Amino acid sequence: xxxxxxxxxxxxxxxxxxxxxxxxxxxxxxxxxxxxxxxxxxxxxxxxxxxxxxxxxxxxxxxxxxxxxxxxxxxxxxxxxxxxxxxxxxxxxxxxxxxxxxxxxxxxxxxxxxxxxxxxxxxxxxxxxxxxxxxxxxxxxxxxxxxxxxxxxxxxxxxxxxxxxxxxxxxxxxxxxxxxxxxxxxxxxxxxxxxxxxxxxxxxxxxxxxxxxxx
Amino acid sequence: xxxxxxxxxxxxxxxxxxxxxxxxxxxxxxxxxxxxxxxxxxxxxxxxxxxxxxxxxxxxxxxxxxxxxxxxxxxxxxxxxxxxxxxxxxxxxxxxxxxxxxxxxxxxxxxxxxxxxxxxxxxxxxxxxxxxxxxxxxxxxxxxxxxxxxxxxxxxxxxxxxxxxxxxxxxxxxxxxxxxxxxxxxxxxxxxxxxxxxxxxxxxxxxxxxxxxxx
DNA sequence: TAGATTGTTAATCGATTAACAATC
DNA sequence: TAGATTGTTAATCGATTAACAATC
Numbered sequence: 016x017x018x019x020x021x022x023x024x025x026x027x028x029x030x031x032x033x034x035x036x037x038x039x040x041x042x043x044x045x046x047x048x049x050x051x052x053x054x055x056x057x058x059x060x061x062x063x064x065x066x067x068x069x070x071x072x073x074x075x076x077x078x079x080x081x082x083x084x085x086x087x088x089x090x091x092x093x094x095x096x097x098x099x100x101x102x103x104x105x106x107x108x109x110x111x112x113x114x115x116x117x118x119x120x121x122x123x124x125x126x127x128x129x130x131x132x133x134x135x136x137x138x139x140x141x142x143x144x145x146x147x148x149x150x151x152x153x154x155x156x157x158x159x160x161x162x163x164x165x166x167x168x169x170x171x172x173x174x175x176x177x178x179x180x181x182x183x184x185x186x187x188x189x190x191x192x193x194x195x196x197x198x199x200x201x202x203x204x205x206x207x208x209x210x211x212x213x214x215x216x217x218x219x220x221x222x223x224x225x226x227x228x229x230x
Numbered sequence: 231x232x233x234x235x236x237x238x239x240x241x242x243x244x245x246x247x248x249x250x251x252x253x254x255x256x257x258x259x260x261x262x263x264x265x266x267x268x269x270x271x272x273x274x275x276x277x278x279x280x281x282x283x284x285x286x287x288x289x290x291x292x293x294x295x296x297x298x299x300x301x302x303x304x305x306x307x308x309x310x311x312x313x314x315x316x317x318x319x320x321x322x323x324x325x326x327x328x329x330x331x332x333x334x335x336x337x338x339x340x341x342x343x344x345x346x347x348x349x350x351x352x353x354x355x356x357x358x359x360x361x362x363x364x365x366x367x368x369x370x371x372x373x374x375x376x377x378x379x380x381x382x383x384x385x386x387x388x389x390x391x392x393x394x395x396x397x398x399x400x401x402x403x404x405x406x407x408x409x410x411x412x413x414x415x416x417x418x419x420x421x422x423x424x425x426x427x428x429x430x431x432x433x434x435x436x437x438x439x440x441x442x443x444x445x
Numbered sequence: 446t447a448g449a450t451t452g453t454t455a456a457t458c459g460a461t462t463a464a465c466a467a468t469c
Numbered sequence: 470t471a472g473a474t475t476g477t478t479a480a481t482c483g484a485t486t487a488a489c490a491a492t493c
Contacts, residue, residue, distance in 0.1 A: 026483090026484065028432060028435055031432075031435065032425070032427060032432060036410065061485075061487095063486050063487065063488090064484090064485060064486075067486090070452060074452065078450050078451040078491070079448075079449045081450065082451090095434055096431075096434040096435055110325075110332040110333070111333070117324075117325040120427060121430060126434075164437070189433050189434075189436070205437050207430070210251075211330075213244070213251075215336060215406060216312065217244055217422055218380070218422040219311040219404075220311055222379070222380075222404045266474075266475075281474090281477085282460090282476090282477085285475090289476065292475070293467070293468045293473075294469040295469065295474070295475085
């Protein structure tokens with residue numbers, strides 16, 4: 016059933032977490048069965064797209080019945096890799112770094128925060144939810160000694176690429192970057208850039224488009 | 231020159247902030263002239279796409295020369311609406327709300343934070359960078375009295391839609407939502423949903439795809 | 446069985462890329 | 470002028486939607 020030879024497009028991959036979230040909500044509401052048509056109504060994709068997307072990974076449904084919510088939720092969790100732990104560190108323990116450290120949702124989904132790093136002596140030694148802020152000088156040693164897989168970059172623009180390079184040299188596998196800079200990584204390293212300002216500026220564009228409708 | 235009748239696609243709009251950021255970097259490096267070919271090299275879009283994108287809004291370049299960086303930066307700023315102020319409030323003064331309040335970049339680009347709101351009595355009355363945390367009971371009054379245009383939602387999942395409804399009823403024009411819930415708004419309201427977990431789960435998908443290459 | 450709904454192929458739509466005439 | 474590079478049209482590519490046979 017699984018199309019192992021077909022490469023799944025990024026468009027599909029980026030929709031998977033949304034399916035995952037909506038299925039979790041359905042389970043919380045004790046809904047255990049859903050058709051693509053009904054899911055379409057609540058998630059906002061077409062039923063056709065939902066069936067196409069899911070069929071990239073396998074035939075999870077049943078003709079005449081629809082999808083088993085719990086089973087589909089688990090399958091998508093597996094596809095997303097949310098079935099194991101990812102040892103993580105945060106670099107940059109300012110407000111954003113601390114906010115992410117406090118966001119327990121990520122830890123619950125497997126991203127276990129093992130340490131935070133900063134250059135500011137006033138922050139070094141403090142703890143955020145049992146996680147200590149260490150001197151960034153110890154970054155490489157800590158990553159190697161603790162088999163850290165994921166680095167979360169919350170340093171300023173000017174230090175972003177340098178920090179990424181150090182992480183990669185120390186053996187990290189993936190980077191979640193919040194600095195407003197498109198970090199460049201080698202092919203074998205996974206990078207996910209989050210640009211909050213791009214989202215905000217899209218909002219301001221749309222605010223003005225509404226004020227000056229073109230048609 | 232401007233195609234007023236042609237609707238600009240969201241794909242193009244979402245690339246504009248990235249042009250804006252790279253042009254700002256060029257200006258900081260005192261580079262005042264750039265061709266689509268050279269910009270392509272540093273930003274990663276094709277030169278053809280860059281010219282297509284810009285031409286949705288006007289002919290900003292000059293044949294044989296390229297683009298004037300400063301002029302193009304200003305023009306894109308205008309298109310994005312970054313030429314005026316947006317009075318804003320944050321609802322939810324926990325870690326994420328505080329992190330955003332402290333992110334002075336947004337304030338510098340025009341998003342002026344006028345107040346924060348929370349239900350937690352321990353937070354009410356505190357100040358984050360001169361901005362006071364108020365009781366969420368005063369939300370509607372404050373928005374009306376201060377002509378607030380933008381609401382930044384940092385409340386938990388369960389309160390997200392309710393908070394949005396209150397903001398809209400009080401007269402807000404746009405919402406920047408960080409709660410893990412797709413807020414529904416009427417057509418005349420602009421919504422920008424930021425889903426950090428969707429970004430993180432894409433990272434975990436890619437981490438495993440790399441470990442198990444399919445081809 | 447009849448009805449419902451999937452899995453999957455084919456058709457459509459939109460976005461990206463290529464090409465080149467216009468022009469600085 | 471010759472060279473460079475845009476603006477813009479046409480071609481290609483990929484993603485979405487529609488349709489329907491398969492099947493529970």
